[in-house]
Amino acid sequence: MKGKVEFEEAVRSAYPTLYRAxxxxxxxxxxxxxxVQETLFRAFKAYGTFRGESSATTWMYRILIREAGRIRRNxxxxxxxxxxxxxxxxxxxxxxxxxxxxxxRALAILRDLAERQREMVTLFYLEDLxxxxxxxxxxxxxxxxxxxxSRARTVLRERLERVSPQRKVxxxxxx
Amino acid sequence: MNCPDDELLSxxxxxxxxxxxxxxxxxxxxxxxxxxxxxxxxxxxxxxxGLFSAIEPPSADAALWRLxxxxxxxxxxxxxxxxxxxxxxxxxxxxLHLSGNAEEEPKSSAQTAGSDETQQAPATQQxxxxxxxxxxxxxxxxxxxxxxxxxxxxSAPRKxxxxxxxxxxxxxxxxxxxxxxxxxxxxxx
Numbered sequence: 001m002k003g004k005v006e007f008e009e010a011v012r013s014a015y016p017t018l019y020r021a022x023x024x025x026x027x028x029x030x031x032x033x034x035x036v037q038e039t040l041f042r043a044f045k046a047y048g049t050f051r052g053e054s055s056a057t058t059w060m061y062r063i064l065i066r067e068a069g070r071i072r073r074n075x076x077x078x079x080x081x082x083x084x085x086x087x088x089x090x091x092x093x094x095x096x097x098x099x100x101x102x103x104x105r106a107l108a109i110l111r112d113l114a115e116r117q118r119e120m121v122t123l124f125y126l127e128d129l130x131x132x133x134x135x136x137x138x139x140x141x142x143x144x145x146x147x148x149x150s151r152a153r154t155v156l157r158e159r160l161e162r163v164s165p166q167r168k169v170x171x172x173x174x175x
Numbered sequence: 176m177n178c179p180d181d182e183l184l185s186x187x188x189x190x191x192x193x194x195x196x197x198x199x200x201x202x203x204x205x206x207x208x209x210x211x212x213x214x215x216x217x218x219x220x221x222x223x224x225g226l227f228s229a230i231e232p233p234s235a236d237a238a239l240w241r242l243x244x245x246x247x248x249x250x251x252x253x254x255x256x257x258x259x260x261x262x263x264x265x266x267x268x269x270x271l272h273l274s275g276n277a278e279e280e281p282k283s284s285a286q287t288a289g290s291d292e293t294q295q296a297p298a299t300q301q302x303x304x305x306x307x308x309x310x311x312x313x314x315x316x317x318x319x320x321x322x323x324x325x326x327x328x329x330s331a332p333r334k335x336x337x338x339x340x341x342x343x344x345x346x347x348x349x350x351x352x353x354x355x356x357x358x359x360x361x362x363x364x
Contacts, residue, residue, distance in 0.1 A: 011238070016232040016235075020227050020230045023230050024227070024230075037238060037242065041246070044246060102222045103225060106222045106223050122227075130191070146185070146186050147182060150181050150185035152219070153219040153220055154219075156223070158215075160218055
């Protein structure tokens with residue numbers, strides 16, 4: 001039933017996902033914090049209309065997409081997608097120095113995607129949703145989600161193979 | 176079957192192929208180049224997952240504190256605006272009442288329209304339903320509370336409060352001020 005979920009608990013649960021998504025969607029920590037803060041304020045005001053049909057995190061993600069898009073449109077082009085090193089957690093096994101270049105390449109791929117595709121890929125990875133759930137959340141078809149994920153992975157695969165040719169098992173691959 | 180395209184291989188990676196899964200699986204098992212492409216997609220998938228998990232979010236506490244400050248500030252602004260509107264409505268009513276007594280003539284169309292709007296305004300602002308109770312950590316928030324005080328209050332044991340239905344009923348009974356707060360909390364953002 002509406003309103004029964006404590007808003008504070010919903011925020012605490014959603015915050016890591018919202019922040020990570022905001023970093024990817026806006027490209028820097030300052031804009032990410034602004035986007036999340038605006039999202040929380042709007043979510044707070046509209047929490048009474050949340051019907052629990054999706055998770056509170058997914059519901060807030062939809063709000064975040066609008067806020068991040070607004071911030072990106074207002075930002076100077078040079079300020080886009082420059083993730084500062086301190087954002088990367090070096091205590092995390094994924095954050096080891098040897099992998100930081102790989103992360104930056106992954107981020108560059110996300111930057112090059114169309115805005116809508118970036119939103120789909122981000123939601124898929126952060127919330128671990130099915131294609132159907134991503135499609136329903138963002139109001140697109142399953143085929144569009146499938147295509148966005150495939151495109152992101154294909155481009156990243158090619159860039160990783162370019163910098164580490166040993167990753168490429170076969171040189172002439174049928175496409 | 177012919178070699179599947181990257182979209183099919185990517186979906187295979189996510190277990191999102193239904194009837195085609197077995198066929199694609201069989202093909203990949205005997206096709207080295209498709210296995211290599213699939214492995215490349217898997218590496219890309221791992222890199223994306225690594226990217227997202229490597230972004231370390233700050234604590235939610237500071238975000239909650241900033242949210243509280245903003246909500247308190249917006250409620251003050253709303254209360255001020257509501258007070259001004261109420262005072263203006265009272266002045267307009269007084270003016271119309273006095274002029275009506277003095278002249279005993281039909282009101283002009285402009286005055287009538289203005290009067291109607293003033294009287295109807297509260298009705299049009301009625302929410303369809305007020306369902307969200309203001310959390311304790313905002314409801315009881317002094318505006319000048321420091322971050323440390325805020326965190327101490329958040330971590331203190333909470334006493335059981337009224338249900339949201341009881342709070343709305345109370346807000347109906349307690350008059351304009353509570354209703355105004357409820358309206359504020361249900362703004363369409």
